[in-house]
Amino acid sequence: MPRAAKESRATKETRATKEPRAAKETKEPRSASRRRCRSAAEECTAVAEYTGLWGWAVVPGARAQDGRCSCGRADCAAPGAHPLDFAPEVAAGATLDEVTEAWSQFPGAAVMLPVGRAFDVLEVAEAAGRRALVRLERMGLPLGPVTATPDGRTHFFVAPGAAAELPQLLYRMGWDDAGLDLHGLGPGAHITAPPSDRAGLGPVRWLRSPDPESVTGPPHARLLLGTLAYVAHRSPA
Numbered sequence: 001m002p003r004a005a006k007e008s009r010a011t012k013e014t015r016a017t018k019e020p021r022a023a024k025e026t027k028e029p030r031s032a033s034r035r036r037c038r039s040a041a042e043e044c045t046a047v048a049e050y051t052g053l054w055g056w057a058v059v060p061g062a063r064a065q066d067g068r069c070s071c072g073r074a075d076c077a078a079p080g081a082h083p084l085d086f087a088p089e090v091a092a093g094a095t096l097d098e099v100t101e102a103w104s105q106f107p108g109a110a111v112m113l114p115v116g117r118a119f120d121v122l123e124v125a126e127a128a129g130r131r132a133l134v135r136l137e138r139m140g141l142p143l144g145p146v147t148a149t150p151d152g153r154t155h156f157f158v159a160p161g162a163a164a165e166l167p168q169l170l171y172r173m174g175w176d177d178a179g180l181d182l183h184g185l186g187p188g189a190h191i192t193a194p195p196s197d198r199a200g201l202g203p204v205r206w207l208r209s210p211d212p213e214s215v216t217g218p219p220h221a222r223l224l225l226g227t228l229a230y231v232a233h234r235s236p237a
Contacts, residue, residue, distance in 0.1 A: 129154025
């Protein structure tokens with residue numbers, strides 16, 4: 001075979017071996033992004049459900065690692081229990097592809113929900129919350145989603161505005177001076193959502209999962225408050 005023909009053939013083979021590699025390298029950032037999100041597929045699926053199915057915005061949150069917060073602040077006041085200041089919010093309505101792309105930028109982030117938009121939260125101790133939930137279900141009252149946190153708190157999702165109305169509602173019901181372990185969370189607050197870990201203590205769990213009716217129309221706080229206040233009052237500190 002002529003030398004020129006051999007060189008031409010070698011040049012083609014070299015080009016053929018380089019082209020797939022170059023193509024692979026151009027796709028690497030996206031494939032790496034998807035691999036990172038696949039490693040936390042449960043979080044990505046949950047975020048996509050919250051944004052796409054329930055219409056909630058989601059914020060990437062910090063994680064606690066060996067007693068330190070992933071936010072990087074040595075003096076962090078709430079390790080693993082606050083949003084990452086530098087992470088943009090994933091908007092309500094985001095699709096799974098959009099969530100995958102956004103969440104891959106913050107691998108390992110906790111799933112956090114901003115309060116005060118689609119819902120407010122009534123918070124009580126977990127033992128009181130579980131007893132109240134049983135009573136409320138037996139009474140047939142409308143209920144929204146309910147979570148239990150690993151640090152012993154229960155979060156009842158209620159209609160927006162509950163946190164601002166809570167002091168007046170407790171006053172009207174005669175519970176304003178009872179020193180109850182019952183609090184309202186409203187605009188500016190964030191809660192850790194299942195299946196994420198909170199403060200390095202373990203995952204947050206659903207006691208009552210979201211459903212279309214409870215998400216689009218969470219109950220008004222006044223419907224639950226009497227039972228929550230009564231059970232909180234009778235529960236040991």
